[in-house]
Amino acid sequence: xxxxxxxxxxxxxxxxxxxxxxxxxxxxxxxxxxxxxxxxxxxxxxxxxxxxxxxxxxxxxxxxxxxxxxxxxxxxxxxxxxxxxxxxxxxxxxxxxxxxxxxxxxxxxxxxxxxxxxxxxxxxxxxxxxxxxxxxxxxxxxxxxxxxxxxxxxxxxxxxxxxxxxxxxxxxxxxxxxxxxxxxxxxxxxxxxxxxxxxxxxxxxxxxxxxxxxxxxxxxxxxxxxxxxxxxxxxxxxxxxxxxxxxxxxxxxxxxxxxxxxxxxxxxxxxxxxxxxxxxxxxxxxxxxxxxxxxxxxxxxxxxxxxxxxxxxxxxxxxxxxxxxxx
Amino acid sequence: xxxxxxxxxxxxxxxxxxxxxxxxxxxxxxxxxxxxxxxxxxxxxxxxxxxxxxxxxxxxxxxxxxxxxxxxxxxxxxxxxxxxxxxxxxxxxxxxxxxxxxxxxxxxxxxxxxxxxxxxxxxxxxxxxxxxxxxxxxxxxxxxxxxxxxxxxxxxxxxxxxxxxxxxxxxxx
Numbered sequence: 004x005x006x007x008x009x010x011x012x013x014x015x016x017x018x019x020x021x022x023x024x025x026x027x028x029x030x031x032x033x034x035x036x037x038x039x040x041x042x043x044x045x046x047x048x049x050x051x052x053x054x055x056x057x058x059x060x061x062x063x064x065x066x067x068x069x070x071x072x073x074x075x076x077x078x079x080x081x082x083x084x085x086x087x088x089x090x091x092x093x094x095x096x097x098x099x100x101x102x103x104x105x106x107x108x109x110x111x112x113x114x115x116x117x118x119x120x121x122x123x124x125x126x127x128x129x130x131x132x133x134x135x136x137x138x139x140x141x142x143x144x145x146x147x148x149x150x151x152x153x154x155x156x157x158x159x160x161x162x163x164x165x166x167x168x169x170x171x172x173x174x175x176x177x178x179x180x181x182x183x184x185x186x187x188x189x190x191x192x193x194x195x196x197x198x199x200x201x202x203x204x205x206x207x208x209x210x211x212x213x214x215x216x217x218x219x220x221x222x223x224x225x226x227x228x229x230x231x232x233x234x235x236x237x238x239x240x241x242x243x244x245x246x247x248x249x250x251x252x253x254x255x256x257x258x259x260x261x262x263x264x265x266x267x268x269x270x271x272x273x274x275x276x277x278x279x280x281x282x283x284x285x286x287x288x289x290x291x292x293x294x295x296x297x298x299x300x301x302x303x304x305x306x307x308x309x310x311x312x313x314x315x316x317x318x319x320x321x322x323x324x325x326x327x328x329x330x
Numbered sequence: 331x332x333x334x335x336x337x338x339x340x341x342x343x344x345x346x347x348x349x350x351x352x353x354x355x356x357x358x359x360x361x362x363x364x365x366x367x368x369x370x371x372x373x374x375x376x377x378x379x380x381x382x383x384x385x386x387x388x389x390x391x392x393x394x395x396x397x398x399x400x401x402x403x404x405x406x407x408x409x410x411x412x413x414x415x416x417x418x419x420x421x422x423x424x425x426x427x428x429x430x431x432x433x434x435x436x437x438x439x440x441x442x443x444x445x446x447x448x449x450x451x452x453x454x455x456x457x458x459x460x461x462x463x464x465x466x467x468x469x470x471x472x473x474x475x476x477x478x479x480x481x482x483x484x485x486x487x488x489x490x491x492x493x494x495x496x497x498x499x500x501x502x503x
Contacts, residue, residue: 017483020479020482020486023355023358024479024482025358025359025463026465033414036412036414036416036417037414039413039417039420040414040416041420043420043423043424046423046424047427047428049421050351050421050424050427050429051432052486053352053355053425054347054425054429054436056355057347057350057351057363058351058439059443060360060458061350062458063454063455063459064360064458064459130460130462132361134361162463162466164466164470176469178465178466184469302460304460
C-alpha cells in the first residue's frame with residue numbers, strides 16, 4: 004500500500020506539463036500516477052491544467068483566422084537543416100493528369116493546373132497524421148527469459164514531418180517511441196536513410212527507402228510524379244467542391260473507380276482558391292496488405308524555401324557517421 | 331426529438347468540455363481524443379436508460395469515457411502517458427470536482443490568448459494548432475526540446491495568471 008508520494012511543487016508542475024505533452028519517461032509516469040492517485044489536491048491541479056490544455060487546443064483550432072496565422076508561421080524554414088514536396092507535387096500532378104483526361108468540365112483541369120503550378124513554385128513542409136492507425140497489433144509472443152527489449156522500435160508515420168521540393172526530392176522525418184529520429188529522403192538522384200543510430204545508407208535508386216511514404220507502396224506516386232500516371236489516371240473520378248464556409252478552402256475529391264486496383268479509395272485535397280496553395284492532402288482507405296495506417300493526412304505547415312543542400316543526406320548527420328553506399 | 335434524448339443531449343453538451351479534457355489527458359492526441367469522444371457520445375446516448383437521474387451526470391459520463399479509452403487501448407491504440415487505474419480514477423474524480431469552476435474561468439481564455447505575442451504565441455500555435463510535439467517544435471525552431479517544454483509551461487502559467495486576474499477584476503466590480 005503506497006502512501007502519499009513526496010514531491011515538491013516545481014517537480015509536480017514539470018511532471019504535469021510533461022504528462023500533457025506526452026513526454027514523461029516511464030519512471031516519471033509511475034511516480035506521476037502514484038501522486039495523482041494519492042493526493043487529491045495534486046489531482047485537482049492536474050485536472051485544471053488538463054482542462055486548460057484541451058480548451059487551448061479547441062480555441063486555437065476553432066477560428067479560420069487562426070488558420071491564417073498558422074500558415075504564416077515560418078515553421079520549418081528555421082528547421083535546423085534537414086530537407087522535397089514530392090507528395091503534393093505528385094498528387095497534384097497526378098490529379099491534373101487525371102482531370103485533363105477524365106473530367107469533362109474545363110474548370111477541373113484549370114484548377115488542377117493551377118495547383119500544380121503553385122506546388123512547383125517552391126518548397127513545402129507538411130505535418131503528417133495517421134488518422135486511423137492500421138498498424139497490426141503485435142502477437143503476444145512470450146520473450147525468452149532475459150531477452151533484452153528492442154532498442155529501436157520502428158519509427159511512426161504519425162507525427163512525421165515531410166519536406167518536399169519539386170520534382171522529386173523529399174525528406175521524411177519520423178520519431179520512434181524512444182524519441183530517436185529516422186530520416187529518409189532523396190535528392191532526386193540518390194536515396195538515403197539516416198537512422199537514429201547505426202550506419203547511414205545511400206542508394207543510387209531514387210526510390211529506395213521510399214516505402215515509409217504513405218501511398219508509395221500502393222502505387223500512389225510521391226517521389227516521382229511521372230511514374231504510373233497512366234494507371235492512376237484510369238483509377239480516380241474527380242469532383243470539385245467550392246470553398247466551405249467553415250474554413251474557406253476549396254476541395255478536390257478523387258474517388259477510386261470500382262474497377263481500379265490499388266491505391267487509397269479516396270483522395271482529397273483542400274486548397275486556397277485565390278492562390279491555389281494546397282493546404283491538406285488526405286489519403287483514405289489505404290490498402291492494408293502491407294500494414295501501415297489506413298488514412299493519412301498531410302497538413303501544410305510551411306512553404307518557406309529550404310536550404311539548397313537540404314535534401315542531401317550529408318546535411319542531416321555528422322561527418323563521423325559511417326556511410327554505406329549501396330549499388 | 332423525444333424528451334429523454336433531449337435530456338441526454340443537453341447533459342452531454344454540458345459535460346463535454348470536462349470529458350474532452352479527461353480523454354485528451356489520457357490519450358495525448360487530439361485526433362484520438364475526438365475518435366474516443368465520438369464513441370463516448372454514442373455510448374451515452376445508447377445507454378442513457380441506465381443513467382440514474384438522481385445522481386450527477388458528469389461522473390457517469392467520465393466512467394463511460396474511461397471504458398472507451400480502455401476499449402481503444404484494447405484495439406491496439408498506443409497512448410503516450412500510461413496512468414495507473416488508480417490515477418485514472420483519481421483524475422476522473424478531480425475533473426468532476428473542478429469542472430464547473432473551470433468552465434467559468436476558461437470563458438476568459440480567448441481574451442487572454444489574444445494577448446499572447448511573439449515567440450510564446452508562435453510556440454503555442456505550433457503546439458496546439460499544428461499539433462506538433464515539443465521535440466518537433468524544437469526541431470522546427472532550432473531550439474532545445476527542454477527549452478520548448480519550459481516555454482510551453484510558461485505559456486500555460488501566463489494564461490492561467492491572466493485568467494485569474496480577469497476573474498479577480500470581475501469579482502471586484
